[in-house]
Amino acid sequence: MMKRFAVVLAIVAAAYFIFFNPIHARWLPFGKQQTSAQVTEQVEQIDIQTSSMRTKVVLGSGDQVxxxxxxxxxxxxxxxxxxxxxxxxHRQPFMFWWNAPKLTITIPKSYQHQLKLAVGSATLDFHGETSQIYQKLSVNVSSGSIQLSGVASETVDASVHSGTLRIRNLRAPSAHLVVRSGNARVDRLSGAFSAQVNSGNMKIGVAALHGASSISVNSGNAQLDMPNQADFRLTAKKSSGIIQSKLRLKKEKSEDHGLSGVRGSGEYILKAQVNSGILRID
Structure with a gap:
């Protein structure tokens, strides 16, 4: 009986180490861990991917991630x-739910190359500084949520497969936003954008328009809030679905398959296409 008990205990202990692999077990896979790396002149990208934990990204004064x-x-x-x-x-037994992991990642304030953020079944928060301009910002939400604020980048690629993306105070000459399923909201966007809603919901609030932009809705709902002082030439078409607009436009033409008109000087082109779903333009 004691021998059988010892065998069972050994099996349970082995299973624990294999599945949950404590950090101090250096001889197991994923055991040899590093918690920092120096950002040198050769570093062109910081790639952060998290899953199943609450994550915060902050700016620091050093040269380390x-x-x-x-x-x-x-x-x-x-x-x-x-x-x-x-x-x-994240390998956490269900009985330790009260000890949920929290992760804080510090990146150098001086870093200005490519920044990639991705989450799966996790949350990530990042509060940047618009005075600091990244070369490229890539954001991917497969599930969970990402919240960003005060970010500036030459180009932005953001995709939501499932979950939620929230961005406040985004400055980007070129922002590509895609919602495949889930929800995305961008407030106070300065620059130009191309947006696509395959399914789900998207809301874009434009603070200042500085370039040709477009939005398409294949299915789902989209809302586009334009500033009163924006200068653009709108062309909105639909093959199916609904386009609703509260804009006051010059040379306005409203037809069954869309509408067009000019706001301000009409400096920039704004295209909208609705294949199915609803688009509201205010």
Missing amino acids: TARLTGRGLVDVRKIGDTIQVRTQ
Whole structure:
């Protein structure tokens, strides 16, 4: 009986180490972890991907990308070629739900190259500074949510597969926004954009328009709020669905398949296409 009990205990202990792999077990996969990496002149991209944990990204004064994790989970910061990668792993037994992991990632305030943020079944918050301009910002929400504020980038690629994306005070000469399923909201966008809603909901509030822009709705709902002082030439078409507009336009033409008109000087082109769903323009 005692021998059988010892065998069972050994099996349970082995299973625990295999599945939950404590950080101190350096001899197991994902055990040799690093929590920081130096940002040198050769680093062109910081790539952050998190899952199943609450994550906050903050700016720091040093030259290191660092990760500080509390609660049960694993994190690894590693420089690979010209990229610094941050990866997480959450192996938490259900009985430890009260010890949910929280991760804080610090990136240098001086860094201005490519920044990539992705979450799966997680949350991520990042409050940047619009005086700091990234070369490219990539955002991907497969599930969970990302909240950004005060971010400036030469180009932005943001995609929501499922979950929620919220951006406040975004400055970008070129922003590409896609909602495949889920929800996206951008408030106080300055620049130009191309937006696409395949399914789900999207709302874009434009603070200042500085370039040709477009929005298409294949299915779902989209709302576009334009500033009173914007200068654009609107062409909105629909093959199916609904286009609703409260804009006061010069040379306005409203037909069954769309509407067109001019706001202000008409400096920029604004195109809208609705294949199915609803688009509201205010």
